[in-house]
Amino acid sequence: MGISMKMSKLMVLGISLLMLLAALFSPVSNKAEASVSWGQEVTEVAKRYMGVKYKAAGTTPKGFDASGFTQYVFDKSAADIKLPRTSKDQYKAGKAVKQKDIKEGDLVFFNTSGKGVSFVGISLGKDKFIAVTVSKGVSINSMKTKYWKDRYVGARRVLK
Numbered sequence: 001m002g003i004s005m006k007m008s009k010l011m012v013l014g015i016s017l018l019m020l021l022a023a024l025f026s027p028v029s030n031k032a033e034a035s036v037s038w039g040q041e042v043t044e045v046a047k048r049y050m051g052v053k054y055k056a057a058g059t060t061p062k063g064f065d066a067s068g069f070t071q072y073v074f075d076k077s078a079a080d081i082k083l084p085r086t087s088k089d090q091y092k093a094g095k096a097v098k099q100k101d102i103k104e105g106d107l108v109f110f111n112t113s114g115k116g117v118s119f120v121g122i123s124l125g126k127d128k129f130i131a132v133t134v135s136k137g138v139s140i141n142s143m144k145t146k147y148w149k150d151r152y153v154g155a156r157r158v159l160k
Contacts, residue, residue: 038159038160070120097157
């Protein structure tokens with residue numbers, strides 16, 4: 001029993017040593033295997049604030065309004081983009097995007113007041129967006145629901 005135990009330990013040690021040598025001497029690539037897009041980075045930052053409550057004129061994690069949320073997220077993300085304060089002014093930023101071409105990280109705009117652009121969220125792709133609403137706080141919403149579909153105004157791309 002003692003000899004087979006020593007053989008097993010020697011085999012494990014030998015295999016481990018071979019694996020270590022293979023790792024040390026294998027070719028190294030400078031290319032990343034996968035990369036995160038700016039849109040993914042922005043939406044991951046946005047998701048950190050899920051559940052934060054709505055606060056009129058709010059611009060911090062103590063409470064956000066819609067444009068305060070998007071402004072905060074883009075500023076705190078690695079994209080480090082300074083958006084204007086209001087949804088109307090954010091709607092003037094970047095470049096217009098057709099609804100069929102919306103990508104993750106694009107800003108999506110809605111008319112919730114009956115007076116033009118009054119609400120903004122961040123696209124998650126696949127007809128979903130993250131935004132802060134009075135009823136749910138920071139939450140994920142579907143652009144396919146009747147409420148949002150009827151109020152959709154447009155989208156803008158501020159990321160490169």
